[in-house]
Amino acid sequence: MAIVSRGFRGRRTEDPRLPPGQYLERGFPVLSAGPTPRADLDTWTFSIRGADGERGSWTWRELQALPADDIVRDIHCVTRWTKLDSHWRGVSLDRLLDAVRIEPDEQYVLAHCDGGYTTNVPLADLRGGQAWIAYGYDGGALPPEHGGPARLLIPHLYFWKSAKWIRSLQLLDHDVAGFWERLGYHEYGDPWKEQRYWGD
């Protein structure tokens, strides 16, 4: 038994880009808590809101007109798959957040999606070149099942934080748990600290 367990640990840690407890996935699994919503791009908007209402809003065309980044990152799902070097295109959240008024005490964000999914993330994790509103994947449009027309992309946190079908970010002066966070997933979700569930 000791030999088996040592061998298993050895294989898992071979690739330094795999966080603890993760395995290498070459495909791109789809994980959705409900059906894939279909958006009408003529009426679609992405907005940032505070307690007093809307602070900024972009139509699909306005978002497309903003300078975009090509992003290559590893992504880590809490169900233990890791996909290396995934290719995305999208608008940096630094750019979008810089365009709106944010009060000093608004340090928390709740992301809202078509279909009702939510997830919470500290505002600081959306800044500093760490997060995007992504609308491209692998050289093409982001497929609907993977969050198209646009999704949050926060590759340094477990992938449930990368909300698909994103429609708005709500700025908050206190942390509010999202869909999975209420059901037992970790409030922060750092894959390198293996923060999968409450208490990790």
Ligand SMILES: Nc1nc2c(c(=O)[nH]1)N[C@H]1C(S)=C(S)[C@@H](COP(=O)(O)O)O[C@H]1N2
């Ligand atoms: N709107 C929405 N976003 C979501 C989800 C969801 O169910 N609905 N699932 C999350 C989870 S648990 C994961 S692992 C990733 C999966 O993204 P993928 O289907 O593109 O692999 O999306 C995240 N974003």
Ligand SMILES: [Mo]
């Ligand atoms: Mo997930």
